[in-house]
Amino acid sequence: xxxxxxxxxxxxxxxxxxxxxxxxxxxxxxxxxxxxxxxxxxxxxxxxxxxxxxxxxxxxxxxxxxxxxxxxxxxxxxxxxxxxxxxxxxxxxxxxxxxxxxxxxxxxx
Amino acid sequence: xxxxxxxxxxxxxxxxxxxxxxxxxxxxxxxxxxxxxxxxxxxxxxxxxxxxxxxxxxxxxxxxxxxxxxxxxxxxxxxxxxxxxxxxxxxxxxxxxxxxxxxxxxxxxxxx
Numbered sequence: 676x677x678x679x680x681x682x683x684x685x686x687x688x689x690x691x692x693x694x695x696x697x698x699x700x701x702x703x704x705x706x707x708x709x710x711x712x713x714x715x716x717x718x719x720x721x722x723x724x725x726x727x728x729x730x731x732x733x734x735x736x737x738x739x740x741x742x743x744x745x746x747x748x749x750x751x752x753x754x755x756x757x758x759x760x761x762x763x764x765x766x767x768x769x770x771x772x773x774x775x776x777x778x779x780x781x782x783x784x
Numbered sequence: 785x786x787x788x789x790x791x792x793x794x795x796x797x798x799x800x801x802x803x804x805x806x807x808x809x810x811x812x813x814x815x816x817x818x819x820x821x822x823x824x825x826x827x828x829x830x831x832x833x834x835x836x837x838x839x840x841x842x843x844x845x846x847x848x849x850x851x852x853x854x855x856x857x858x859x860x861x862x863x864x865x866x867x868x869x870x871x872x873x874x875x876x877x878x879x880x881x882x883x884x885x886x887x888x889x890x891x892x893x894x895x896x
Contacts, residue, residue, distance in 0.1 A: 676843075679826075705882055706881075706882040708884060708885065710887075716872065716890050717887070717889060717890075718874060718876075718887035718890075720884045720885055720886065720887075723882075723883070723884045761826055761827070763827075765882065771817070771829050771832060771843075771881075772829070773829075773843075774826030774827045774828070776824070776825055776826045777826055
């Protein structure tokens with residue numbers, strides 16, 4: 676099956692800093708999504724982005740499908756951005772998402 | 785619009801006991817999924833459904849059964865719980881296989 680690798684595994688920031696999270700995948704994909712799991716465990720869909728660039732407020736994401744990676748940018752980070760960020764992909768031959776192991780982000784005040 | 789709901793939120797079982805987790809969605813989504821999340825790992829797919837009356841195995845289906853008798857409900861059953869099934873279980877739904885997933889709040893299950 677497809678392999679999904681996220682980096683870094685852990686990231687600690689001061690409030691106001693910017694960050695970039697990376698997701699590498701091992702095969703062609705139909706679908707790529709970014710999720711945020713807050714400290715209370717709730718999972719929120721951030722982006723559906725199989726290719727191209729999208730922006731939503733302070734967050735943006737870019738997927739370069741031909742090079743098999745996606746980036747999630749967080750600008751002017753806030754303490755509420757803390758949590759785990761997951762990348763999930765659906766390979767072209769499949770019908771379900773495979774999740775990476777996540778990036779644990781901690782934003783300190 | 786409640787989205788995706790799960791019951792119960794917490795449960796403690798003894799080894800060998802059985803239970804059913806209920807997932808309900810009010811968005812008229814065709815696709816529904818059960819995932820488990822273990823410490824330090826991403827989410828792993830247990831079973832999924834592409835419509836009412838259908839079910840399919842995911843990545844880690846052993847020890848679980850599912851049913852989708854109604855479009856809005858997706859049930860996950862454990863017939864004989866084992867400590868290895870201690871986990872947080874998430875249900876999700878989507879309008880298409882490539883659509884954005886909507887997750888429920890999770891069920892924390894402990895098997896002693």
